[in-house]
Amino acid sequence: MKPGDFTYHEITTQTEAWVEALDVVERSRTDLTTLFSHHYSQVIFTGCGSTYYLSKAAAALFQECTGRIARAAPAGELLLNERTILPSNHVEPTLLIAISRSGTTTETLRAVERFKTHHRGKVLVITNYADRPLPQLADLSLIIEKGQEESIAQTRSFASMYVAAVATSLLAGEHHSERSAMYQLAEKGQTLLSSYASLAQEIGENLNFDRFYFLGSGIRYGLACEANLKMKEMTLTHSEPFHFLEFRHGPMSMVGGHTVVVGLLSESNFPHEWAVLEEMQSLGARILSLANRGDKVSIKFHSHLPELVYGVLYLPVLQLMAYYRALAKGLDPDRPTHLSAVVELDTL
Structure with missing residues (x-):
């Protein structure tokens, strides 16, 4: 394998994962509809790095599709500075949508655990791996296995989870014809x-x-x-x-x-x-x-x-x-400098 071969393959085959993401949402349509039938004070999307940026895109889209208040927060901020995101005197529940390629990122895991310990509301997880800790914490998980990657920088995984988030937002907003059109x-x-x-x-x-x-x-x-x-x-x-x-x-x-x-x-x-x-x-x-x-x-x-x-x-x-x-530049796209595929911390 030459440097970058994994990344190139993952970029150029990503549309297969887009289709699977749509199929996963469709198979979960009844459970998702039930989840969104509850009243939430707000919907919080969370992740780290790429999946935080995915959360920003998804939260804006979700609010536009549904009219419900939705915003994004880095999982580390949700964990360490919770009161800046969730009011301490909450009455109505929040829906937390946690997004993680690996399902093992420490900040995201700890933030979801804290959210559940404090009985803040329901948790929906979007990820690429089933047998990981994060899906086990969820009330409902959307798992797009074709988004899995060998390289460190997210390309196919990000796109697959983004497609799932878009389809989920369209479902929540009852934009059914638009969701069907996504197969194109x-x-x-x-x-x-x-x-x-x-x-x-x-x-x-x-x-x-x-x-x-x-x-x-x-x-x-x-x-x-x-x-x-x-x-x-x-x-x-x-x-x-x-x-x-x-x-x-x-x-x-x-x-x-x-x-x-x-x-x-x-x-x-x-x-x-x-x-x-x-x-x-x-x-x-x-x-x-x-x-x-x-x-x-x-x-x-x-x-x-x-x-x-x-x-x-x-x-x-x-x-x-x-x-x-x-x-x-003589760099290896598969292995960016100083980075690892998952950030796992012993201090949180």
């Missing part, structure tokens, strides 16, 4: 991988670029955070995520000829977001834009799907870009 995503994802792999390689291998900014707003901000993390983890490159309009408030001072600005464009706010990209281009940045459609957009999905549904399509090409950049 796998074909669209494979088309993107084949159509834009060369663009991902071109930008990724250009080592004249020394900083990357990933812009996304609304339900796309968590995805921008995750794309940023892949670039940071795999390639040791300066990378940051921002909301589109926030980027003008200071961060744009860093933009120049060695900058790549990646825009995860929405349909609903396209003109405002596109204006930010054009402004950064005028300052010398290389622009990489992703959207469902648009004449000047770099990567077009052409999905003919609702905006709530196709978020996972932003991921594969950006994951490939990080993969190619890591190789160009």
Whole structure:
């Protein structure tokens, strides 16, 4: 095996895991409907690292789909600073949705244990491994085994769990036709991988670029955070995520000829977001834009799907870009510097 072989395989086969994620949600439809039939004061999504960013994307989507208050919190904060997230004098229960690739991350395990000890409410777990401690703590688990990985940086696993979270949110909000439409995503994802792999390689291998900014707003901000993390983890490159309009408030001072600005464009706010990209281009940045459609957009999905549904399509090409950049820098995408697949701590 050559460096990066696992990562490449996991990126390019991830659509199989998307389909399984949808199947898992469908098989659990009755149990999920029962779970969401209860009244909750709020829904908290939690995870660590990539799955915290997944939580941010999922919480925004869940609230938009259902109208229920939903937010994300790092599992470490839920554990160590619980009162900043959950009121001490709670009356109505909270639904906790804990997301973990491995099901063994210490902060997530301890946060869920504390949540249950204090009888805060029900727990839904989304993970890729069944025989691990976290699913055993859950009232209901969604396990997507095809999302399992050999590499350390999450690609296929993240996408599989994100698809499950989206389908779950659509189910909770009774968006049944949109949930059914998600089965079209796998074909669209494979088309993107084949159509834009060369663009991902071109930008990724250009080592004249020394900083990357990933812009996304609304339900796309968590995805921008995750794309940023892949670039940071795999390639040791300066990378940051921002909301589109926030980027003008200071961060744009860093933009120049060695900058790549990646825009995860929405349909609903396209003109405002596109204006930010054009402004950064005028300052010398290389622009990489992703959207469902648009004449000047770099990567077009052409999905003919609702905006709530196709978020996972932003991921594969950006994951490939990080993969190619890591190789160009002589790094192993499978084994990012200083990282391990699971963070397990003896002190918590």
